[in-house]
Amino acid sequence: MPDQLTETFAALADPTRRAIIDRLSKGAASVSDVAEPFLAEMSLPAVTKHLKVLERAGLISKSVDAQRRICQLNPDGFKASLQFLDQYRQLWEESLDRLDVYIQSVMAERKKSTSKKKKKASHGREKRSK
Amino acid sequence: MPDQLTETFAALADPTRRAIIDRLSKGAASVSDVAEPFLAEMSLPAVTKHLKVLERAGLISKSVDAQRRICQLNPDGFKASLQFLDQYRQLWEESLDRLDVYIQSVMAERKKSTSKKKKKASHGREKRSK
DNA sequence: GAGTTAAATAACTAGGTGGTTATATAGGAG
DNA sequence: CTCCTATATAACCACCTAGTTATTTAACTC
Numbered sequence: 490m491p492d493q494l495t496e497t498f499a500a501l502a503d504p505t506r507r508a509i510i511d512r513l514s515k516g517a518a519s520v521s522d523v524a525e526p527f528l529a530e531m532s533l534p535a536v537t538k539h540l541k542v543l544e545r546a547g548l549i550s551k552s553v554d555a556q557r558r559i560c561q562l563n564p565d566g567f568k569a570s571l572q573f574l575d576q577y578r579q580l581w582e583e584s585l586d587r588l589d590v591y592i593q594s595v596m597a598e599r600k601k602s603t604s605k606k607k608k609k610a611s612h613g614r615e616k617r618s619k
Numbered sequence: 620m621p622d623q624l625t626e627t628f629a630a631l632a633d634p635t636r637r638a639i640i641d642r643l644s645k646g647a648a649s650v651s652d653v654a655e656p657f658l659a660e661m662s663l664p665a666v667t668k669h670l671k672v673l674e675r676a677g678l679i680s681k682s683v684d685a686q687r688r689i690c691q692l693n694p695d696g697f698k699a700s701l702q703f704l705d706q707y708r709q710l711w712e713e714s715l716d717r718l719d720v721y722i723q724s725v726m727a728e729r730k731k732s733t734s735k736k737k738k739k740a741s742h743g744r745e746k747r748s749k
Numbered sequence: 750g751a752g753t754t755a756a757a758t759a760a761c762t763a764g765g766t767g768g769t770t771a772t773a774t775a776g777g778a779g
Numbered sequence: 780c781t782c783c784t785a786t787a788t789a790a791c792c793a794c795c796t797a798g799t800t801a802t803t804t805a806a807c808t809c
Contacts, residue, residue, distance in 0.1 A: 495632050502628035503767085504621075507703070514710060520786060535768055537787065542766095556776050556785040564711040571708055573637070574701050580644060581694040581701070633797085650756060665798055667757065672796095686755040686806050 493547070497570045500546035505531070506539050510562065513549060517561035623677070627700045630676035635661070636669050640692065643679060647691035 491499075500506055509523055524536035540560060543549045547566035551558045621629075630636055639653055654666035670690060673679045677696035681688045 492634060494637065495634055498628045498632035499766095501703075502625050502632050504625055505767095507624065510707070514707065521784090531767090532769065533785090534770085534787080538767070541787090558786065562707070562710065564707065567704060567707045567711055571704050571711070573631075574697060574704060577640070577644065577692070577694065577697045578701055580692060581697055583694070635797095651754095661797090662799065663755090664757080664800085668797070671757090688756065 493569050494573055496546045497548065497566065500542050500548055501570070503539070503542075505536075506543055509536075509539060509543065510548065513560060513562045517559050519554075519557040519559055521557075523560055623699050624703055626676045627678065627696065630672050630678055631700070633669070633672075635666075636673055639666075639669060639673065640678065643690060643692045647689050649684075649687040649689055651687075653690055 501510075505527060508526070512518065512523060512526070520537065520540060521533075523540065524533050527536055540549065540551075544551060547563055549560050549566070550563045551560050553559075631640075635657060638656070642648065642653060642656070650667065650670060651663075653670065654663050657666055670679065670681075674681060677693055679690050679696070680693045681690050683689075
């Protein structure tokens with residue numbers, strides 16, 4: 490049994506499962522309802538398996554309604570992966586800052602070589618402290 | 620060749636690779652430097668393979684310094700997966716709202732049954748429209 | 750050039766994944 | 780009880796993955 494993050498990311502690493510998640514984000518649905526859009530590409534047991542993977546990863550949960558199994562997203566299951574990636578969001582935003590700086594230096598060069606005076610483009614981003 | 624999201628999530632679905640990412644988030648490093656903490660558990664070619672997976676997923680990039688290959692995080696590579704999960708962050712926060720509502724209803728019950736009057740706890744969250 | 754260091758590649762293997770078809774379980778409808 | 784519907788399970792298969800050891804490539808050092 491791998492850890493939570495491994496299981497979650499593995500579950501997300503499949504387009505069918507991401508499509509299922511997308512479907513369920515619009516509301517709970519029975520297994521057949523979830524499967525319906527995929528039945529041209531794959532069998533129902535294949536979908537059942539995908540649902541099982543999502544369930545084991547904690548991304549969905551099922552409840553019983555007679556013979557039907559109603560699937561719904563378990564928002565809490567996204568928490569860990571979201572937090573993991575958030576660590577690197579910062580990094581990504583900083584790289585945009587560096588891009589800003591780069592663009593500004595290029596602009597400065599352009600201004601010098603063409604002798605045209607233009608206001609700098611702020612790209613709608615605030616200056617970061619330090 | 621699978622799509623971007625599939626490749627990214629698959630790359631993240633391995634604890635060794637996540638540890639490598641964590642290491643590189645603290646600064647660029649050569650292949651040997653990256654590998655060093657893992658050499659008790661696995662061989663160097665195994666680490667090389669992990670780095671290749673991360674590179675193909677666009678999460679890291681390598682530059683050449685003599686015999687060394689310097690690895691560094693490619694923050695842009697996190698963009699798509701971050702955006703994907705952000706769709707469900709909202710959902711998660713809404714589920715917290717529902718929890719708030721639930722807690723408030725429980726509180727209301729408590730208040731009724733105990734006849735004690737208390738101010739509602741806002742949990743620092745804004746009321747959502749509709 | 751000879752030896753050394755850094756990394757990649759090749760060839761192989763065990764176990765996992767994503768699909769299949771066929772069969773089983775279980776609840777509702779007649 | 781019988782049949783139908785909804786889902787799960789079993790058994791199987793092709794391919795992929797994560798690791799191994801052995802070999803190769805390439806650049807620096809003497």
